[in-house]
Amino acid sequence: MPMTMDLFVFLVLALIAIASAVGMLASRNGIYAAMFLVLNFLTVAIFYLLLGAPFIALAQVTVYAGAIMVLFLFVIMLLGAEKLPPTTTLPYQRYAAYVLGGLLLVEFGYWVWRGALTGVILPPPSEYNSMAGIQGMSKLLFSKYLLPFEVTSILLLVAMIGAIVLTIKQKGGRG
Amino acid sequence: MVPVSYYLVISGILFAIGAAGVMIRRNALVVFMSVELMLNAGNLAFVAFARMHNTYSGQLFVFFVMTVAAAEVAVGLALIVAIFRTKNSINVDQMNSLKG
Numbered sequence: 010m011p012m013t014m015d016l017f018v019f020l021v022l023a024l025i026a027i028a029s030a031v032g033m034l035a036s037r038n039g040i041y042a043a044m045f046l047v048l049n050f051l052t053v054a055i056f057y058l059l060l061g062a063p064f065i066a067l068a069q070v071t072v073y074a075g076a077i078m079v080l081f082l083f084v085i086m087l088l089g090a091e092k093l094p095p096t097t098t099l100p101y102q103r104y105a106a107y108v109l110g111g112l113l114l115v116e117f118g119y120w121v122w123r124g125a126l127t128g129v130i131l132p133p134p135s136e137y138n139s140m141a142g143i144q145g146m147s148k149l150l151f152s153k154y155l156l157p158f159e160v161t162s163i164l165l166l167v168a169m170i171g172a173i174v175l176t177i178k179q180k181g182g183r184g
Numbered sequence: 185m186v187p188v189s190y191y192l193v194i195s196g197i198l199f200a201i202g203a204a205g206v207m208i209r210r211n212a213l214v215v216f217m218s219v220e221l222m223l224n225a226g227n228l229a230f231v232a233f234a235r236m237h238n239t240y241s242g243q244l245f246v247f248f249v250m251t252v253a254a255a256e257v258a259v260g261l262a263l264i265v266a267i268f269r270t271k272n273s274i275n276v277d278q279m280n281s282l283k284g
Contacts, residue, residue, distance in 0.1 A: 019186045023194050030201040030221060039213050046217050049198075053224050056191065060235045062243050069227075072250050077220065077257050084261045085213055088268050099277075103208055110204030117196035121189050146240045154244055161251045168255035175262035 019059065026052040039085045043078055050074040064143050191232035199225035212264050212274040216257065223253050 026049055033045040050073045057066035150158060198221060205218030227246045234242025268274050 015186050019190060023190075026194060027197055027201070030198055033214070033217060033221070034201060034205045034208065039211060042214050042217055046221065049221065050224065053198075053228055056194070056228055057231055059186070060191070060231050062231050062234070062246075065227075065231060065243050065246050068247065068250060072254060073220070073224070077254060080257055080261055081213065081217065084265060088213075088265070088274060106204050106207030109207065110200045113203055114196060114200040117200070118193070121192055121196070142240075146243060149240050150244055150247070154241075154248075157248055161248060164255050165251065168258045172258045172262040175259070175266050 015059070019056075022052050022055055022059075026056075040082065043081050043085060046081075047074050047078050050078070061142070064146060188232050188236045192229055195225045195229040195232070198222075198228070210275050210277055212267070212276050212279070215276060216260055216264070220253065220257070223249060 029045045029049040029052065033042045033049065036042045036045060050069060054066045054069040054074070057063075057069060202218045202220075202222035202225060205221065206215050209215055209218065227249055230242045230246045230249070234240065234246075264274055267279060271278060
């Protein structure tokens with residue numbers, strides 16, 4: 010395959026995504042881990058743009074990189090326990106995790122390598138990644154997927170109540 | 185254009201790193217971040233397949249996954265704060281009893 014501009018952008022982004030994921034895994038400090046994760050979310054958002062999904066890309070930036078990570082950082086700073094001493098009750102667990110993670114990767118690579126998933130992306134139809142694409146998506150959201158959409162609102166309400174109930178401080182008791 | 189399989193490979197690598205993170209790290213917050221990484225990898229595969237089949241359903245499913253992830257993080261972080269209040273630690277190795 011010739012080295013096109015698309016492929017170049019993809020490879021650079023892939024490198025950043027994997028490096029930031031490994032950095033999140035390896036950093037001792039919780040705040041650094043959160044920052045690496047923000048970087049990873051941003052690169053995944055650019056992947057979405059490359060795949061012609063601008064709405065999902067912007068939702069990724071606002072919901073994941075914005076709201077969720079701010080929540081994470083807030084809790085890390087609130088607890089003030091971002092650094093844990095490297096103690097473990099299962100000494101062999103780290104190596105077992107490497108082996109299992111590698112096994113998962115090999116299994117996945119086998120399925121990709123077997124050629125079951127080598128469809129080449131076709132050039133997009135003209136409306137796929139434009140405003141008309143967002144219109145088509147929202148039409149689908151409010152017609153075919155209306156029930157899941159409404160269930161989502163109930164889920165968010167329940168999550169909000171749950172978070173409040175879990176962290177509320179009771180008088181004289183433990184919260 | 186970049187083939188779909190490249191995106192799937194990236195998605196698989198990110199998922200494997202997230203799974204390893206859940207198993208390796210003892211900080212409950214970092215374990216949560218690894219779970220988010222795995223959700224993200226799944227989302228990437230969803231969008232790649234949606235692109236392959238030229239359908240919006242995959243993108244809408246990613247939208248729903250994002251909402252579920254937001255709800256999960258809100259409740260999960262509330263749980264971590266509650267556990268920290270009783271145990272004064274967020275080491276997952278010490279969360280071995282149901283009674284506080």
